[in-house]
Structure formats: structure tokens, C-alpha cells
Amino acid sequence: MFRIDGMSRTPVYEQIIEQVEKLVSLGIMKAGDQLPSVRSLSIELSVNPNTIQKAYSELDSRGIANSVPGKGCFISESAEDAIKNAGRKKLAILRELVKELALSGVTKEEIEKAVEDGLSIPAEN
Numbered sequence: 524m525f526r527i528d529g530m531s532r533t534p535v536y537e538q539i540i541e542q543v544e545k546l547v548s549l550g551i552m553k554a555g556d557q558l559p560s561v562r563s564l565s566i567e568l569s570v571n572p573n574t575i576q577k578a579y580s581e582l583d584s585r586g587i588a589n590s591v592p593g594k595g596c597f598i599s600e601s602a603e604d605a606i607k608n609a610g611r612k613k614l615a616i617l618r619e620l621v622k623e624l625a626l627s628g629v630t631k632e633e634i635e636k637a638v639e640d641g642l643s644i645p646a647e648n
Contacts, residue, residue, distance in 0.1 A: 524559070527568050535570055539578035543587060547602045554603075558588060558596040585609070 586605035
């Protein structure tokens with residue numbers, strides 16, 4: 524279910540977080556679904572268990588997962604909303620980037636085309 528790109532500049536724990544967010548956004552993982560145990564996922568991915576724990580702790584702090592002592596880590600009831608809200612916060616970054624692009628001479632049509640291209644990316648990426 525999870526894959527790590529050893530050549531990526533993105534830290535391993537962030538790659539795990541991104542993949543969980545994507546699985547939730549696509550409806551593959553739903554509220555109440557249990558994430559793999561820290562130990563099993565660390566073995567599966569050949570990653571230090573502390574790295575997996577860091578990812579799970581961050582998912583917990585973002586409201587995407589809940590850790591239940593002795594039971595495991597589960598997708599939270601509010602996971603979809605947390606992911607959507609985080610995405611909406613990125614709109615401010617997008618607005619600033621669009622302003623910079625416009626000031627540097629990129630046309631409105633080029634920007635719109637880039638946005639359309641971005642919206643049409645297959646979910647597997």
C-alpha cells in the first residue's frame with residue numbers, strides 16, 4: 524500500500540503522510556480504518572520505526588489519524604475535512620504565485636492552461 528522513493532528529496536515520514544492523505548482523499552481509506560502497525564510498516568518499507576512513528580504522530584497532530592494506546596492508529600472521523608482545510612490554506616500560496624507569474628510576464632492564458640493541466644492529472648500520480 525505504501526511506497527518510499529529513496530531518491531526523493533522529500534523526507535520518508537512526509538512521503539508516508541502524503542500517501543495517507545491521498546488514500547483518504549481518494550476514499551480508499553475511510554474513517555475508522557486502521558493504519559499498519561509501526562513495526563509492520565517499518566519492516567515492510569525497511570525504514571526505522573521512529574520514522575513511521577514520526578509520520579503517525581504528525582498525522583495525529585493534523586487531525587487525520589488518532590492513536591489509541593494498545594490498539595493502533597486509525598483514520599479519524601474528521602480526516603477528510605482536515606485534508607480539505609489544509610488544501611484550502613494553500614490557495615493563498617497559489618494566489619501569490621499567480622501574482623509573481625503575472626508580474627514576470629506569464630499570460631493569463633498560460634496560467635489558466637497550467638491550472639487546467641494540474642486539475643487533469645490522473646489520481647495515481
